Amino acid sequence: MADWFLILVTFISFFLLLVVSVYILVHYQHPDDKNDAYFPKLTVLLGLLLSGATVLLLPLDVANNEGYPGCAGYSESQLCGGINMVLFWEIFYWAIPAVVFLLIPFMTFFYEADDGMLMAGTAIGAKPNSRILEAIKYEFLVIIIVGSIFIGCYLGFGESHVMVKEYTGFTADKAEYTTLNIDGGSFNTSYLEDLSLAEFTTMHSRSQVTKEIMISLPVSIPTFFAGFMAFIGWFFFALFGGIGIAALPLDLILAFINRPKHMDPSEFADAQMNIRQRVNELVDIGELLKIERDERAKSEEKKGMFQRFSREGQKEYLEFKKAVYLLETDVEDFQASSANYANYNPLIPWLSLFMGFVSVIISLVWVVHIAIYIAPPKPLYSFLNDFFQIGEDVFPLFGVLSIAIFTLYLLLCAIKGCFKFGIRFMMFQIHPMRVNKTYMSSFMFNVGLVLLCALPVVQFCVTAFPEYARYSNVVQVMGVQVQNLKFFTWFFAQKVFIFAFLAVAGLTCIYLFCKPRDKEKKIQKGLLSRLRSK
Numbered sequence: 001m002a003d004w005f006l007i008l009v010t011f012i013s014f015f016l017l018l019v020v021s022v023y024i025l026v027h028y029q030h031p032d033d034k035n036d037a038y039f040p041k042l043t044v045l046l047g048l049l050l051s052g053a054t055v056l057l058l059p060l061d062v063a064n065n066e067g068y069p070g071c072a073g074y075s076e077s078q079l080c081g082g083i084n085m086v087l088f089w090e091i092f093y094w095a096i097p098a099v100v101f102l103l104i105p106f107m108t109f110f111y112e113a114d115d116g117m118l119m120a121g122t123a124i125g126a127k128p129n130s131r132i133l134e135a136i137k138y139e140f141l142v143i144i145i146v147g148s149i150f151i152g153c154y155l156g157f158g159e160s161h162v163m164v165k166e167y168t169g170f171t172a173d174k175a176e177y178t179t180l181n182i183d184g185g186s187f188n189t190s191y192l193e194d195l196s197l198a199e200f201t202t203m204h205s206r207s208q209v210t211k212e213i214m215i216s217l218p219v220s221i222p223t224f225f226a227g228f229m230a231f232i233g234w235f236f237f238a239l240f241g242g243i244g245i246a247a248l249p250l251d252l253i254l255a256f257i258n259r260p261k262h263m264d265p266s267e268f269a270d271a272q273m274n275i276r277q278r279v280n281e282l283v284d285i286g287e288l289l290k291i292e293r294d295e296r297a298k299s300e301e302k303k304g305m306f307q308r309f310s311r312e313g314q315k316e317y318l319e320f321k322k323a324v325y326l327l328e329t330d331v332e333d334f335q336a337s338s339a340n341y342a343n344y345n346p347l348i349p350w351l352s353l354f355m356g357f358v359s360v361i362i363s364l365v366w367v368v369h370i371a372i373y374i375a376p377p378k379p380l381y382s383f384l385n386d387f388f389q390i391g392e393d394v395f396p397l398f399g400v401l402s403i404a405i406f407t408l409y410l411l412l413c414a415i416k417g418c419f420k421f422g423i424r425f426m427m428f429q430i431h432p433m434r435v436n437k438t439y440m441s442s443f444m445f446n447v448g449l450v451l452l453c454a455l456p457v458v459q460f461c462v463t464a465f466p467e468y469a470r471y472s473n474v475v476q477v478m479g480v481q482v483q484n485l486k487f488f489t490w491f492f493a494q495k496v497f498i499f500a501f502l503a504v505a506g507l508t509c510i511y512l513f514c515k516p517r518d519k520e521k522k523i524q525k526g527l528l529s530r531l532r533s534k
Contacts, residue, residue: 006064006083013056014049021048028438040440043107047099047447054092054454055407058461059400061085061472085473093222096451097229101146102139104448110135111440154224157486160217219481226455227482233456234497236449237414240421242504244413245363247420250512252356259349260336271334278327285320292316328437362409367505374464374498385467399468407457414453415446456497 025044033041064083113131219227263271365384372380384406391398415433433446459478462469469475483492491497 006060009063010060010083013060014053017049017052017056018045021045021052024048025443028433028435028443030437030439033440037111037440040107040111040444043099043103044440044443044447047104047444047451050092050095050099051411051447051450051454052408054096054451055411055457056404057085057088057092058407058458058469058472058474059403061089061474062403062469063400065471065473089226089474089477090220090222093226093229096455097150097225100229100448100451101142104444105142106135106139108441108444109138111444150225150228153228154221157488158219158224159486160219160481160484161486161489162215162217162480162484217481219485223477223481224485226477227485227488229452230455230459230478230482231488231491233452233454234459234491236418237410237453237456237460238497238500239504240414240417240449241410241453242417242501243420243508244415244417245366245410246505246508247512248413248416249356249359249363250516251416251420252352252359254516256349256353256356258333259352260333263337271337275327275331275334278323278330282320282323282327285323289316289320359409362406363413366406366410367502369464370498370502375495375502382467385465388465388468403461403465403468407461410457410460411450411453414457415449418446418449 022045025041025048029041060083064085110131113134369384373383373385384402388399388402391402419433433442455478458474459482462472462475462478466475466479469479483489
């Protein structure tokens with residue numbers, strides 16, 4: 001019978017996610033998109049809902065199986081809390097790659113085709129039919145590439161090699177039984193489905209380990225998609241999450257330290273002259289970039305659709321975008337310190353400081369937990385697992401809320417790390433999330449990043465909190481099948497991504513300690529001198 005409390009909580013959580021997603025979309029969208037780009041907006045909402053729900057499925061999975069230690073080994077018809085979490089997870093395993101590789105690229109191409117800037121051969125103000133055809137053309141190329149990779153990898157690595165222990169014993173009436181115990185404490189046997197936990201524990205205490213064997217389990221397509229998406233996402237999460245877990249607390253604290261302050265007349269004049277000089281330089285840079293782009297376009301007229309993927313001049317363009325972004329940020333601070341000083345909310349810096357200290361605590365707790373529980377060959381101390389258990393003894397929802405906070409924090413770190421990496425090293429397009437200044441293309445880029453990092457975060461939390469999630473259904477997928485997939489298993493067994501995460505976090509701390517802020521003048525003047533020399 002269904003647990004109506006869990007169903008009610010699920011609907012309430014979904015409604016809250018929808019409200020938060022709509023608020024984020026309305027609060028950050030650019031005025032140019034206010035009455036336009038409806039399909040990209042629906043894509044953003046779907047992506048935000050899907051990423052948030054993916055993270056929250058883990059505590060729901062645990063709550064659904066809480067108090068039923070044998071649930072993970074039961075058949076789908078024997079649901080513990082009344083919710084079929086196996087079906088839920090499989091829907092998400094299909095939905096995440098569909099949104100990341102199908103819906104978001106198509107809507108991005110469709111949205112950008114309206115500009116006539118990024119799509120070769122598409123005029124400004126093109127008709128919707130031509131925009132759809134342009135988007136289909138590029139999406140078809142994405143489907144061929146991604147589909148070929150998925151199919152090839154599934155045919156080559158679609159098996160999971162799991163080490164199991166075979167136990168043999170006798171029941172009270174001398175009947176012989178055999179069980180297979182997978183590492184992690186779960187079991188799979190038809191003989192024990194009707195036994196209570198006490199009976200199973202008594203029988204298992206009389207069992208003898210007869211042998212250890214390696215079995216090959218063919219994984220289903222959605223399970224492989226989940227493992228493959230998690231494997232791809234780990235590269236992004238290890239890099240961006242490692243950067244963000246160090247950069248997020250620092251930037252929040254720096255926002256307080258560098259908060260707008262009232263300027264005297266001489267300071268106002270100096271700041272105004274500096275901004276005017278930077279604006280004039282950026283105008284000159286923009287003109288030079290336009291001339292260079294027009295000259296390059298004339299020489300590449302015959303390249304057709306592949307003109308978009310030319311890398312020439314990309315570095316200069318990204319540096320220009322970075323300089324513009326830094327200038328806009330300084331202009332906002334200048335206005336807050338002068339014309340808008342009377343209207344500036346003084347509580348914002350203090351809120352940023354408070355959130356900065358909270359972020360410092362969460363980041364340190366995560367790093368300590370990784371160092372003493374995940375990274376060593378054998379855990380040194382349970383740490384957060386014991387903390388959650390103690391908290392749940394006092395407040396039943398403590399563990400669920402704590403998991404939600406820790407997992408959502410990791411997603412925020414990934415977003416922060418992506419933006420920080422793009423600003424500092426300019427290896428790809430930067431897509432900052434700014435209030436009332438975020439275009440749908442930037443929205444969809446960030447949503448795609450969140451979705452790519454969602455499954456690695458779930459797998460990471462399953463590894464970090466096995467005592468909390470031991471009876472959940474996702475453990476069977478992320479903790480057993482995905483962890484032991486052919487080819488991928490070496491990365492997980494050797495904890496390559498975990499050590500990469502820690503290394504990136506450590507290097508980021510050192511780098512940001514030495515260079516906490518970007519030097520916009522140096523970037524701008526260097527770019528201007530290079531363009532003039534051409």
